[in-house]
Each structure stands twice: as structure tokens, then as C-alpha cells.
Amino acid sequence: MRLISCSATGASLSSLTLAFLLLLPCHHVASILGQKSDSALTVVEDAEGGEGAGADEEEEVMVDLKVVKPTAQWQTLKPEEAVPAGSHVRLNLQTGQREVRLGEEQLKYWTQEHREREATQPTFSPDELKQAMKKIKEDLNPDSVASKYRPLEELKRDMAQLDLLIETDVQIMRRLLDQFNSSNSTTEQRLNILHELEYLVHQVDNAQTLCSMGGLQLILGGLNSSDVRLQESSAFVLGSALSSNPEVQVKAVESGALQMLLTALVTAQPLQVKKKVLFAVASLLRHFPYAQRNFLSHGGLQVLSELFRADGGGVLRTRVVTMLYDMISEKELISQTGLDPVLDASHEERVRQYSKVSLEGGLLENGWCSLVPQLLESTEHDYREKALRALLAMAPTCLNQYRSDSALLGSLLSLRDQYQEMVQSEMILGEENSYFAEIVDLIDALQVKMK
Template sequence: MKYITTRGWFLLLSASFLLCSHVVRVYTQKSEGALTVVENTDDKGGEGEVVAEDEEVVTVEDEDLEVVQPTEEWQTLKPGQTVPAGSHVRLNLQTGEREVRLGEEKLKYWTQEHRETDESKSSFNFDELKRAMKKMKEELNLESLASRFRPLEELKKDMAELDLLMETDVQILRRLLDQMNSTNTTTEQRLSILLELEYLVHQVDNAQTLCSMGGLPLILDGLNSSDFRLQESSAFVLGSALSTNPVVQVKAVENGALQTLLTTLATAESVSVKKKVLFALASLLRHFPFAQRHFVTHGGLQILSELFKADGGGVLRTRIVTMLYDMISEKELISQAGLDSVQDPSHEERVHQYSQVSLQGELLEKGWCSMVPQLLQSAEHDYREKALRALLAMAPVCLDQYRSNAALAGSLHSLRLQYQEIIQSEMILGEESGYFTELVELIDALQVKMQ
């Protein structure tokens, strides 16, 4: 058994004392390094020498500390010196001095070029940095710098004025209607106003606000204008305001919009005006049986019939047929909904109002059973689709005329062959033919009814 000599006890106690002192110093400086005791194997330390190593050192921000740039060799740190973060620092327990060298990670990439660069760097202190900053402030001309910016009070005043210019939609509508009602407003200005209104009335609330401000009469006056541009723009604004907006639909009927639209449709010469008027008329009649009944009783189908016959391109014909199909489908859907056991309280009233719209009887009387098939002669597939759907919807009252119409039977037969060929070609090419398959199904359904 080996015993520890008196000298050994003395060395052990000394090491413990120095180690505790270093721990207190490290924590006092708020260092986050991990302190370990290792056996020094360097030539400087000697065999068996005990040293304390600090794996990571956080330097203290002291104005008078000199920064020591570590190298790959151990250097002794003097009082008042500090090292960069990440340096490898140890406490020599034999001499009581701190020593520093590069951290392990940096030491791997240490080269002669790094040595020369770091040796050329000089130390600095915070007094010099303070003096340099003070000099920079003195060199700055603060008066000239302030002259580049506006005073805060002036900026606040400008911001307040900008806030006054922020208009709500209601304020914009009021301003536009006032300009529209002014006798000094030119035609070009009115066109610009109508363009802005059309954008605004797409919102349901804005369209209703337009009515409450008395804007509908101004729009209807534009339909009576001699300038076709004002007629077209006014009809566009009216149609946009009426779309899916029951409140505006009621207000429009109360202001005589239906009669104004029918008159404009009968007298306008421009096709573009007629297209926009048909858009406004369809928006007014949609899901509004009261307006549909007045449309039929006030000769609306007769006006559409004359327009259909005069249209050679098919654009107006398609719009007319689509509008008629929508009106027939609405009434049919209401009738089907009446078979449900659960109904809303207003259902009976809607059924009653739709029952007063004698649309299909008027279609038969006004010759629509022979006019709609003419749309099948169009080269546009979309036009043909609209015609087929309308013919199916009109079949309950037009079936006898369909059967006696040889041109209709021939058109259906040729169209079916044409679409069958298209479907086969697309199947060979691996393309989808769902749209043309649907057209063939419509033709088949109509042919079955005609048998």
C-alpha cells in the first residue's frame, strides 16, 4: 500500500484552494464555460502536473482590457488582458497563472497565413473607440441633416388632411350621383361615372344604397339617351345592380324599369346596346314572378320575337333563348318543390305567383315552337346546346309542332351523327368527350319525346 507524503498533501490542498478560487472567479464573471481538471501532457507543464481547463471563455466587457489574439501555442495571460470568445483557456495550478491558445475547432484550420494576419492586428481599447465615435458626431453637421426632413407637426397635419380624403363607398356613390345630376357634366364624364358605378354596384349593399339615394331614375334616364354609349353603359350598370339583389329588383319595377328596358330593346339600333339591355332584362326577371307576369302581359315576348327574327348572327338569339329557358325552368322547379313534405312558409305564395305567369301558352301562341329550332343551324356548339335545352323545356306545349317539323327532325339526326363522329375521334386520341356526349344525350331525349 502506498502512502501520500507530506509534500503530496500540501500540493493536493494547494490545488484544491486554487481550483475553488478559480470557480468563484469564473462564476463572478458570468462565464458559461465548463471547468474540468485534466492531466497536462504538454512539455511546458511537465509530467503529472495538474491544470484546470476552461473549455469556453466569455470575455468581460471592460473598457481597459487588452484583447490577446491566441495562437496554437499556450500563452500566459497577464492581468487586464482578455481573449476572444471560443479561445481555449486553462489555469496552471502549479504557477497559478492563466494560459490561452486557440480553441480546438480553430486550431484545426490554423495556417501560417492566419498567423501572419493575426500578428499584424493591433490591440484596441474602448477609450479609443469612444474618442472615434465622438469625433464622428462632431464632424456631422446636425443642422444640415435636420433640414432634409420635415417637422413632425407638419407631417401630422398632412396625415390629417389625407384622412379627410379617404372616402367610403357611400360617400363615393353620393359624389358620383351628384356629378351625374349636374347639368355641367359632359358626356365623357358621364361615361366615366357610369363605369365607376358599375364597379361599385356589384356589392349588394352598394346597389341598395344607390337605390336609396335616388340613383335608379338617373340610370334609367341614361337608357333614354340619344347617345348609344350612354344607353349601353346605363344598361350595364342597371343589370349589375339587379343581379341576385331582390331589393333592387323591386325598386326597379316600382321605378318603371321594365317598360323602359322593353322600349329601349325595341328602338335601339346598336347590337351592343341590345346585348346589355337583354342582360339587364334577364337580371330583372330572374326569380321574380311578379316582373315575369308583367313582362308577358306588356308584350315582352312579342318584342323578343321580332328581335329574334332580325338577328342573323345568333348572339342575340342565344341570349333570348337562354332567358326563356331560365324562366320555364324556374316555374318547373317551384312545382317540383311543392311535392316535398317540408316547405317554407313563403312557398305557397311563390307557387301562386308563378301560376299567374302564362309563359308557355304565350310561347306557343307567339310561334316560338318553330323559331327556337332555327338556332340549331348555328355553327357554335354552345348555341346548339342552349337551343336543345330550351326545346326540351318547351316540349310539353310544343310537342305536336316538333313532330310536324321535318327540318327539326333532320337537324337532330345530322347533329347526332356529327357528334358521334367527334366522340369516336376523341376516344381514339385518348381525349375526354364528356361535353359532346352530353349533347348526344340531349338529342336522344328530344327524339324520344318526338316519337
């Protein structure tokens, strides 16, 4: 290779030089340009190809080409002068001269402290530059790159020797069901199997496949187990399989899952079991009017009301009230006008199915108009919010009872004052659209309906 001079009007650095300069620390390059010489260097390949006779001999030629050192002030640039990259160059329309000064980044970089530090940095000799260029050339050699990696065929042979057993989700579920049904499986092993199944059935296809394998009956059988841990885990798997999965919901109703879940709620069960059973019931009823109608016909609202009265901690109360709110909101939403029947051909059929879900009579009959306000007595903000949303949803049915309930009227006034103070405190701190402001809006909306 040989070094030639770079004219001020346009010779550009070759790609190889750019790669080399990028490998060098910025302060070393600055040292070469700014201290060692005021010359600009360009590295180009030999015209003959570089690998013929004499290719190993490289000639170095230093040609003086003054490189201007810009300052913070504009200075005139002569035709034979070059400028460092990043400098600002302009044409003075009054004098017709080109002028140059430091760019914004250079102004930050070329401080007096930096210049003093650069003066102490070591410089590179021509021999060192020559060796560095040879190293770059060797690194770019395809043979040297390929030698660092193993051939693909060799990797395939090694993988084949490992004899890996890769199971699909279907094969895994089949194996788990066989192990669960085995008489040699212990309770701990069955609990681990249910844990793995719960993870798998979150995928819609896996849940449907599990049902076709007979897994649904296995899970329902776990609800009748004498071990409360198996009951809890079985209800959890069932709820996960039912979530947003209409095909599994239909099979569960046909298999009698609803009756089994309601039975589990009315019998004496630990709190953790009832929480998972409620989760399964909510998953079964969500967006499934046929299941909701069966739920009402089997006394579901009465079962939930008894559960609400018996719960003193509020955990089950909140889940029950949320379930009621979801059922009411679904029916109200599907009944609203404005949906385009052309874009949603099944809308009319869904309206027909939800019209058969008679919630209003069950809410009045089982005393829900007076039960839900009791949740406002909780100290948890989340519980109060869910109660307020449910009260608003139930207002068309329970409005007369709301107006005659002095305890409810007093609770709303007290809660509004409490949350309004919280909102004002947050506004002082610069917070807007807070969670407490939403609760105030819910209280205001309910008070408007009750007037």
C-alpha cells in the same frame, strides 16, 4: 462560451448551435465533421450566465469523439461512436450489436462525385467559428432589431400630416351622382361616372343605397338619352344593380323600368345597346315571378320573338333563347316536389306566385316552337347546345309541333351523326366526358321525347 464533448448516448446540440449550423452551407458542415476532425462539438452557455466577469473570453475545447462515416452497407456501431443525422440505425437481434448505414437522402447526397467535390471545399478555422457565433449573438439582440424600424407613434404622426381623404362607397356614389347631374358635366364625364357606378353596384348594399339616393331614376333617364353610348352604359349599370338583388328588382318594377327596357328593344338601336338591354331584362326577370308576369302581360314574348327574327348573326338569338330557358326552368324547379316545407317556409308562396306565370300560351301564340329550332342551323356549338336545352324545356308545350317538323327531325339526325364522330375522335385521343358527348346526350333525350 465553452465547447464540451457530446457523449454517444445522448448529449444534444443546443438551440444556438442549431441556429448556427442552419446558417452554414451543408457542404461546409460536412467538411468540418468529415474532413477536419472525427470529433463531435457541442456549444453550451456558461453556467454563470455568460455576461459576468470573463464573459468576453470564450474557451474552445476539442474532445475526440469518433463520428462514424456510414456507407451503403450495414456496419457495426461501437458504444463510443456517434452517427451523423439522417443515418439509419438498427439493432441486430442475432448479434445484439447496433448497426448503421447511410439513409435514403444520404445515399443520394454522398456520391463519389460529391465526396471528391467536398474535398476541395474550404474549411473554417476556430477563429472564424468564434466570429460567426458572435455575429449571431449580435443579430439576436432586441435593441439591434428595434433600431431597424420606426416607432409606431412616429408613423402615426407622419400619417396625420399627409391629411389623407378616405371616402366610403356611399360618399363616392353621392359625389358621382352630383357630378352626373351637374350641367357642366360632359358626355365623356358621364360615361366615366357610369363606369364607376357599374363597378360599385356589384355589391348588394351599394346597389340598394344607390336606389335610395335616387340613382335608379338617373340610370333610367340614361336609357332615354339620345346618345347611344349613354344608353348602353345605363343599361349595363341597371343590369348589374338588378343581378341577384330582390330589393332593387322590386324598386325597378315599381319605377317602370320593365316598360322602358321593352321600349328600348322594339326601337331601332345598335347591336351593343340591345345586348346590354337584354342583360338588364334578364337580370330583372331572374327569380322574380312578379316581374315575369308583368313581362308577359306587356307582350314581352312578342317583343323577343320579333327580336329573334330580326337577328341574323345569332348573338341576340342565343341570349333570347337562354332567357326563355331560364324562365321555364325556374318554374319547373320550384314546382317539383320533395322540398321540405318545414325547412323552406316560403316554398308554398313561391309556388303560388310562379303558378300565375303562364308561359305555355305565350310560347305557342308567338311561334316559339318553330323559332327555337332555327338556332340549330348555327355553326357555333354553344348556340346549338342552348337551343337543345331550350327545346327540351319547351317539349311539354311544343311536343306535337316537334313531331310534325320534318326540318327539326332532319337536323337532329344530322347533328347526332356529326357529334358522335367528334366523340369517337376524342375517345381515340383518350378524352372522356367531353363537351360533345353532352350535346349527344341532349339530342338523344329530345329524340326520346319525340317518339
